[in-house]
Amino acid sequence: MPSEKTLSFRLLAAPVIPVIAALCRLEVQDAHHLPRTGSFVLTPNHYSDIDPVVIGWSVWRLGRVPRFLAKASLFSVPVLGWALRQIRQIPVERSGRTHGNNPLTAAHDLTAMGEGVIVYPEGTLTRDPGLWPMRGKSGAVRIALENELPIIPVAHWGTQAVLPRWSKKISLFPRKTIHIKYGPAVDLDRFRGGALSQAALLEATGLVMDAITKLLEDLRGETAPAERWNPAEHSQTEYGAL
Structure with missing residues (x-):
């Protein structure tokens, strides 16, 4: 099977990796949970x-190619947009659709070739004041269930020391340590093979968010709030905006 790391991906990764490596070091736990071959949905x-x-960068170091469902606005940025298209990232509009295509179909096309897709189930930066995961959306679960894929939770802690939430100012010194922990595939077997009702999607998404939160609790050595932050119950400007 041809390597996922195409020439285009290698050429674009070459100048980025030394820069991010100068900013931070990664300490990765339980990396064996990320499949070394075959398709998957990764949910950070x-x-x-x-x-x-x-x-x-973490996924790349583990031998896989990172492909994201990314904001469509990024594809309009000169140079960056061209680069994202070259490495087949998936543009998603705020409405939840790509430029003329369904993002779920685009994700299916990637996974049909044995590649992974990275989906942020929260859809945006968490609004939780303590930086805990907030209520998730069902896109990641739908991709996993409709394509019979494992959904792998992952949590990280430390990127806020490099670039705080809603900030544009990167902290260059000293070099930061970012902790990453991969978890086992979330057990969604009871949702497979049947009709995906909205209730089933919400329940499955809750299980994924529980798994991510547990990994983050392990990294932080803290306990998350008992009730997950629901952005629908709070003003969009209460804690800033993208």
């Missing part, structure tokens, strides 16, 4: 704009 927590770079 999200609280800094630099999160995708860090998670992408």
Whole structure:
């Protein structure tokens, strides 16, 4: 099977990796949970704009290629948009659709070739004041269930020291340590093979968010709030905006 790490991906990764490596070091736990071959859906927590770079680097170091469902607006940025298209990232509009295509179909096309997809189930930076995962959306679960894929939770802690939430100012010195922990595939067997009702999708998404939160609790050595932050119950400007 051809390597996922195509020439385009290697050429684009070459200048990025030394920069991010100068900013931070990764301490990765339980990396064996990320499949070394075959398709998967990876679901990280999200609280800094630099999160995708860090998670992408971690996945790359483990021998896989990071492909994200990414905000469509990024594809309009000169140079960056061209680069994202070259490495087949998936643009998603705020409405939840790609430019003329369904993002779930685009994700299916990638996974049909044995590749992984990284989906932030929260959809945006968490609004939780303590940086805990907030209520998730069902896209990641739907991709996993409709394509019979494992959904792998992962949590990280430390990117806020490099780039705080809603900030544009990167901290260059000293070099930061970012802790990453992969978890086993979330057991969604009882949701497979049947109709995906909204209730089933919400329940399955809750299980995924529980798994991510547990990993983050392990990294932080703290206990998350008993009730997960629900952005629908709070003002969008209460804790800032993207």
